[in-house]
Amino acid sequence: MSERATSVSPPEEQHDDQNQDQNQDAQQPQGDAETDEFSAPSAETQAEPVTTGAESVVRALENAGVEYAFGVQGGAIMPIYDALYDSEIQHVTMAHEQGAAHAADAYGIVSGEPGVCLATSGPGATNLVTGIADADMDSDPMLALTGQVPTELVGNDAFQETDTTGVTTPVTKDNTFAADPDGVGTDVSEAFALAREGRPGPTLVDLPKDVTNAETDAEPDAPETPDTYEFTEEADPEIVAAAAEQIKTANRPVMLLGGGVIKGEASETCREFAIEHEIPVVTTMPAIGAFPEDHELAMEMAGMHGTGYANMAITHCDTMVAVGTRFDDRLTGGIETFAPDAEIIHVDIDPAEISKNIHADYPLVGDADTVVSQLAHAVENSPQATKWRAQCQQWKSDYSMAYDVPSEQSADEPSTSSKIPEDEPVRPEFVVEALDEATSDRAVVTTGVGQHQMWACQYWTFTEPRTWVSSHGLGAMGYGLPAAIGARLAADDDQEVVCIDGDGSFLMTLQGLSVAVRENLDITVAVLNNEYIGMVRQWQDAFFEGRHSASEYGWTPEFDTIAEAFGATGFRIDTYDEVADTIAAALSEDGPSVIDVHIDPQANVYPMVPSGGDNGQFALAEDQL
Amino acid sequence: MTDGNGDRRRGLDGPAPEERPTPTGRRNEQGIRIDPAVEATHEPRRTVISTLVEHEPGVLSDVSGLFSRRQFNIESLTVGPTTDEDRARITLVVEEPDPGIDQIKKQLRKLVPVISVRELESDAMRRELALVKIDADEPAQVSAVADMYDGKTVDSCPETATIEITGSRQKIDAAIETFEQFGIREIDRTGTTALARGIQSTAAPASTTESTATEASQPQNQYAPADDD
Numbered sequence: 001m002s003e004r005a006t007s008v009s010p011p012e013e014q015h016d017d018q019n020q021d022q023n024q025d026a027q028q029p030q031g032d033a034e035t036d037e038f039s040a041p042s043a044e045t046q047a048e049p050v051t052t053g054a055e056s057v058v059r060a061l062e063n064a065g066v067e068y069a070f071g072v073q074g075g076a077i078m079p080i081y082d083a084l085y086d087s088e089i090q091h092v093t094m095a096h097e098q099g100a101a102h103a104a105d106a107y108g109i110v111s112g113e114p115g116v117c118l119a120t121s122g123p124g125a126t127n128l129v130t131g132i133a134d135a136d137m138d139s140d141p142m143l144a145l146t147g148q149v150p151t152e153l154v155g156n157d158a159f160q161e162t163d164t165t166g167v168t169t170p171v172t173k174d175n176t177f178a179a180d181p182d183g184v185g186t187d188v189s190e191a192f193a194l195a196r197e198g199r200p201g202p203t204l205v206d207l208p209k210d211v212t213n214a215e216t217d218a219e220p221d222a223p224e225t226p227d228t229y230e231f232t233e234e235a236d237p238e239i240v241a242a243a244a245e246q247i248k249t250a251n252r253p254v255m256l257l258g259g260g261v262i263k264g265e266a267s268e269t270c271r272e273f274a275i276e277h278e279i280p281v282v283t284t285m286p287a288i289g290a291f292p293e294d295h296e297l298a299m300e301m302a303g304m305h306g307t308g309y310a311n312m313a314i315t316h317c318d319t320m321v322a323v324g325t326r327f328d329d330r331l332t333g334g335i336e337t338f339a340p341d342a343e344i345i346h347v348d349i350d351p352a353e354i355s356k357n358i359h360a361d362y363p364l365v366g367d368a369d370t371v372v373s374q375l376a377h378a379v380e381n382s383p384q385a386t387k388w389r390a391q392c393q394q395w396k397s398d399y400s401m402a403y404d405v406p407s408e409q410s411a412d413e414p415s416t417s418s419k420i421p422e423d424e425p426v427r428p429e430f431v432v433e434a435l436d437e438a439t440s441d442r443a444v445v446t447t448g449v450g451q452h453q454m455w456a457c458q459y460w461t462f463t464e465p466r467t468w469v470s471s472h473g474l475g476a477m478g479y480g481l482p483a484a485i486g487a488r489l490a491a492d493d494d495q496e497v498v499c500i501d502g503d504g505s506f507l508m509t510l511q512g513l514s515v516a517v518r519e520n521l522d523i524t525v526a527v528l529n530n531e532y533i534g535m536v537r538q539w540q541d542a543f544f545e546g547r548h549s550a551s552e553y554g555w556t557p558e559f560d561t562i563a564e565a566f567g568a569t570g571f572r573i574d575t576y577d578e579v580a581d582t583i584a585a586a587l588s589e590d591g592p593s594v595i596d597v598h599i600d601p602q603a604n605v606y607p608m609v610p611s612g613g614d615n616g617q618f619a620l621a622e623d624q625l
Numbered sequence: 626m627t628d629g630n631g632d633r634r635r636g637l638d639g640p641a642p643e644e645r646p647t648p649t650g651r652r653n654e655q656g657i658r659i660d661p662a663v664e665a666t667h668e669p670r671r672t673v674i675s676t677l678v679e680h681e682p683g684v685l686s687d688v689s690g691l692f693s694r695r696q697f698n699i700e701s702l703t704v705g706p707t708t709d710e711d712r713a714r715i716t717l718v719v720e721e722p723d724p725g726i727d728q729i730k731k732q733l734r735k736l737v738p739v740i741s742v743r744e745l746e747s748d749a750m751r752r753e754l755a756l757v758k759i760d761a762d763e764p765a766q767v768s769a770v771a772d773m774y775d776g777k778t779v780d781s782c783p784e785t786a787t788i789e790i791t792g793s794r795q796k797i798d799a800a801i802e803t804f805e806q807f808g809i810r811e812i813d814r815t816g817t818t819a820l821a822r823g824i825q826s827t828a829a830p831a832s833t834t835e836s837t838a839t840e841a842s843q844p845q846n847q848y849a850p851a852d853d854d
Contacts, residue, residue: 165683166686169683169686169687169690170690170694173737174736174737177682177683194737226737228679228737228738228739228740229737308637308639312645315647315648316646316648327656335652335653335654335656336651336652336653336654337648337651337652338652338656340648340649340650340651340652340658341648341649341650341658342658350735351731351734352728352731352732352734352735354731355656355724355727356656356728357656358652358656359652359655359656359657359658359724398639398640399637399639399640400637400638400639401637402637402638403637604635604636606636606637607636607637614647616642616645616647616648617642617645617647618642619636619642620636620637620638620639620641621635621636621637622635622636623635624636624641624642
């Protein structure tokens with residue numbers, strides 16, 4: 001993070017070759033390959049000088065090191081696509097702009113670099129909005145480029161005109177209407193830099209067709225944030241010292257890792273700190289993978305559907321080291337009962353998150369990795385917390401996530417599944433565990449939103465950052481499949497990409513299968529099919545007297561057959577004894593495959609803290625709600 | 626599912642909620658730990674926040690959108706040019722408890738076109754302007770009341786007189802209340818404009834932008850009239 005946060009030195013104007021050379025010299029001391037890529041690229045790659053606004057936009061993307069872009073063509077964005085025709089950037093044509101945004105978002109999560117999505121004006125831009133809002137809620141780095149009607153028609157309600165900057169202002173970190181052909185490339189460079197620097201987030205540049213079509217020879221500046229954008233790397237040393245003192249004297253310490261730990265590349269530093277001082281670690285949902293869930297100190301995810309032991313730990317701790325979290329309501333439950341005895345040490349790069357929801361006794365504004373390193377230096381003695389650690393282990397056994405399986409079945413040994421009666425409906429948890437077992441530790445998991453997402457959180461054992469890709473804050477159903485497409489292109493070849501989806505979520509974006517087939521992307525989609533909008537059905541049972549209003553499908557299409565129609569490989573699971581073999585077969589397909597897993601339709605997600613409830617009073621069953 | 630399997634799928638094992646220990650502490654609605662016996666919440670207060678922004682399209686909607694989206698209580702918003710043609714000043718009067726005011730300042734600072742944000746001291750110069758159109762049946766008395774409030778008649782005809790009043794919000798409120806006896810036809814009021822007193826710059830202190838120096842060197846801040854408030 002720190003090297004990314006240190007942006008390249010101010011660009012000189014690149015009017016002629018001489019200036020470009022100077023520019024290169026000026027940046028030499030930065031010395032890393034990534035930085036060099038940004039400087040004077042036209043000289044290095046012998047690219048032709050730009051001649052239009054659109055070429056300047058594409059040059060800005062190339063300079064920033066963009067390898068993939070996800071989008072859908074359309075009238076107002078055509079000049080950009082025309083310029084892309086000659087570019088090394090690989091464009092993935094998506095079936096729907098929402099998918100383009102989710103794919104770019106997932107690309108950003110897995111790679112750490114902003115994912116790029118493109119859409120035309122009007123409906124193209126509005127279709128991106130869900131994906132942009134998702135990136136905004138989860139602070140995912142993303143750059144959206146939208147076509148716009150020609151400047152002279154803006155404001156006239158022209159064909160396919162939407163006030164895109166107006167529509168996206170509340171859901172972007174920053175957005176720009178590019179009004180000037182000479183500046184449009186630099187607008188894009190700046191937006192790219194803003195998307196990843198400081199607290200990451202989505203940015204958007206709206207590109208009127210006359211501006212992208214216009215002639216210009218203006219090369220874009222290097223990707224740098226504007227002067228008015230500032231963020232802090234290092235936290236105030238005095239508060240660090242005070243926080244260190246609090247940690248040393250704690251009796252019941254907990255680390256609460258948030259998504260910022262992964263964004264800030266602080267997972268390793270946090271792991272070392274927690275292990276060195278033997279502090280139990282709880283994560284939020286976006287931070288899944290920041291700490292290995294098979295470690296003794298791992299209390300796993302806290303919050304609404306977090307583990308019982310994680311919720312006990314955050315409720316009873318006396319000191320909480322919270323890193324890169326915004327204390328979302330799904331984590332805190334009711335504010336009045338959230339960690340009520342805890343001194344809160346809050347590390348965040350965004351000052352506005354400090355004391356927004358939960359008062360920070362020790363506010364540490366800065367980059368997660370830098371500040372946790374500062375803390376690591378300042379804490380010489382570990383807290384005396386032997387009793388507390390024993391208590392946490394006790395909770396781990398008291399509130400075990402073990403679920404009942406048919407008597408012959410052992411959750412640990414899917415291979416024994418042949419003894420299960422055929423009419424026994426398959427538990428979703430079992431399927432998640434079987435997928436986890438059949439894949440490597442670095443496999444990437446994407447999900448939609450709902451019950452299946454929670455089972456994936458709870459029953460997949462994550463050990464590496466950037467392997468969990470989901471829609472956390474926005475909760476956008478339909479995220480899983482397009483996210484798998486973006487994740488596939490960002491992940492290494494030896495990382496499997498598995499999308500655990502629900503039937504409802506899958507139905508929202510399954511047209512993305514056409515993209516996965518066309519691009520021959522090796523992804524495996526497991527649809528946990530209960531023929532319900534399952535989470536809603538669960539809430540209706542708990543809070544609406546079982547009145548299943550608009551949550552029952554009672555019928556779903558055959559997802560395996562649909563997959564085949566798209567040209568993917570389809571599989572179906574109905575019984576326990578099919579689970580292991582079918583998963584193995586689907587994973588071995590060298591291309592997209594879909595498993596329609598018919599799960600127990602009555603399965604519910606527990607533990608559960610109802611909205612605004614007390615985390616320590618999580619329900620283990622419906623009668624406790 | 627068969628009924629016989631009902632229990633199996635109902636949930637997980639473990640001590641029920643009522644069997645678990647519970648902490649004694651509590652937090653208030655602002656997330657601050659409190660002694661449950663002496664629960665205290667912050668009361669809203671009114672204050673002036675002055676922001677210096679890039680003079681570019683969309684910045685006003687960024688700021689006003691922020692207030693509506695985050696449900697911040699805003700009383701007035703005034704925007705105008707500064708000595709630097711690339712910069713505009715937005716002066717906001719807000720009413721929130723202290724944590725809310727803190728959030729407003731932090732959220733404003735996050736907007737990319739925002740250069741500096743500062744909450745003005747209570748002694749800052751604050752002025753509003755009002756145009757009050759009054760029935761002119763008793764011109765002499767109207768004129769007398771206008772004089773009382775340093776008002777200026779900017780328009781008159783046999784039926785109406787329009788008075789301009791500048792000053793603090795309280796003064797204008799008082800003037801309007803007094804004018805009501807004549808019959809008020811229309812009123813237009815501006816929001817609050819405000820500057821810090823003396824040599825202080827109204828732009829945020831210790832701001833890292835050059836604009837602070839530019840603003841501070843303007844003569845307007847060295848001129849301190851002793852009127853009003």
